[in-house]
Amino acid sequence: MRAIACLAVVVIHSVNITLTNYEHTVSQFEEYFLIAVRFAAFFGTPAFVFISELLLARSYPNKVPHGFFLKRVKYLLFPFVFMGLVFAFITTDSLTGFIRESLFNVFLGGYTGYFILIIFQFYILHVFLHKFLKNWSPVKVILVSLIINVVYLSFFNFTEPLAIPLGEYIWQRGHWLPFVGWIFYFVLGYYCGKNYESLKELVIKYKKIIILFPMINLIIMFVLVRSDILPVVSSKRIDNLFYTSSVIGAIILFSLYVKKVPHFILLISKYSFNIYLLHTFFLFYLPPIDFLNPLVYFIFAVAFSMFCSYTVAKLASPFQITQFLIGKPIPIPKHTKTQNNRG
Structure with missing residues (x-):
């Protein structure tokens, strides 16, 4: 849930930067689609x-x-x-x-x-x-x-x-x-x-x-x-x-059927606070890319901001002082599993 919530926050801000950078060139369909994605991530x-x-x-x-x-x-x-x-x-x-x-x-x-x-x-x-x-x-x-x-x-x-x-x-x-x-x-x-x-x-x-x-x-x-x-x-x-409550319920339900948490989910969860704090910094400096249409640019913005945030947090983790500046990664077990507890 932490990983999915973190991804949702990044999605919202990536939509915002996409609509800002492509304000005059985005089509009506692309604009409505991005706005719908943003609402879904609320x-x-x-x-x-x-x-x-x-x-x-x-x-x-x-x-x-x-x-x-x-x-x-x-x-x-x-x-x-x-x-x-x-x-x-x-x-x-x-x-x-x-x-x-x-x-x-x-x-x-x-x-x-x-x-x-x-x-x-x-x-x-x-x-x-x-x-x-x-x-x-x-x-x-x-x-x-x-x-x-x-x-x-x-x-x-x-x-x-x-x-x-x-x-x-x-x-x-x-x-x-x-x-x-x-x-x-x-x-x-x-x-x-x-x-x-x-x-x-x-x-x-x-x-x-x-x-x-x-x-x-x-x-x-x-x-x-x-x-x-x-x-x-x-x-x-x-x-x-009501929407958030329903999404929370759906995530909990889904998690009960997952035998092993995917590695990328563990990574996002571990560095979720770092990503939360840092991703808008990288989005701030992300310019429009003329050869990308808005929807591709949006996907790129999500991946770019998350990857940069993760990389900075990963490279900075050996230095203890950075925990007080960009947050501390959340410890996770090496073999985290979510058991199916349906009885």
């Missing part, structure tokens, strides 16, 4: 929130270990800050602009690494709430969290920016940062991690529905966009709550 960042909490709930059912926050500050927050400074440097041409953009990136999540600020909020929530969550009714808590999430996103999806300082920014992307906008994925991840064995049985029991749901939800999303009922172009759409 589950990426929300899935990371889900994965993070699922792993916490499974690994630390009672309490987080000593040094939990220090470790994550070193290997998540430090790289987030460093890459925020890097993106400020490459996107500005003056000291004043660099300082302003750096503060914007680090404190307001002004670049693609904003996800780290959200994850840290949920680390704190997990520490304070897990004692209560484990005693509450999963169905009721999941339903309440869904309602809260829907109401919160509805406000920003269906209203115009208020005439307040940073109003345009808050409506455009500032509302992404508070944990309320992701609370459903957090709660869902907690209970799925806490009851993972039961979850697998449930997924197998309703496998026919789970296979169909992602496509049904994606079609609904397309209809709402094309009809201008919900023209928001981001993963913070109301309908993405």
Whole structure:
């Protein structure tokens, strides 16, 4: 799931750079196809929130270990800050602009690494709430969290920016940062991690529905966009709550039938955080290539940005300091297998 979510995030930004670089030459079919691919990949960042909490709930059912926050500050927050400074440097041409953009990136999540600020909020929530969550009714808590999430996103999806300082920014992307906008994925991840064995049985029991749901939800999303009922172009759409949940269910179902995890999936998973932080850096410098049509260019952009990110992370891994700058690869067992637990 981590590997697929990582790939989805890269796909979204590769679509963006393709549409930007081929703005005047892309055909209507190519444009619509790329936009459809981007919408299909919107589950990426929300899935990371889900994965993070699922792993916490499974690994630390009672309490987080000593040094939990220090470790994550070193290997998540430090790289987030460093890459925020890097993106400020490459996107500005003056000291004043660099300082302003750096503060914007680090404190307001002004670049693609904003996800780290959200994850840290949920680390704190997990520490304070897990004692209560484990005693509450999963169905009721999941339903309440869904309602809260829907109401919160509805406000920003269906209203115009208020005439307040940073109003345009808050409506455009500032509302992404508070944990309320992701609370459903957090709660869902907690209970799925806490009851993972039961979850697998449930997924197998309703496998026919789970296979169909992602496509049904994606079609609904397309209809709402094309009809201008919900023209928001981001993963913070109301309908993405249901779409992401269905994709997560489908990935879990698929994983139960995989005997051995493919090597390339293990590689993407291992370097997922490095790829997440670095891929937009390489996309930033990727120029249009005249002899490639937009669809081929898009595929090339995905492969190019992922390969460059992986290569940099791989070459830098022997140097310990780089773990605090571009992230630390995630250790994986040499012979990782996903067993078929259908009983």
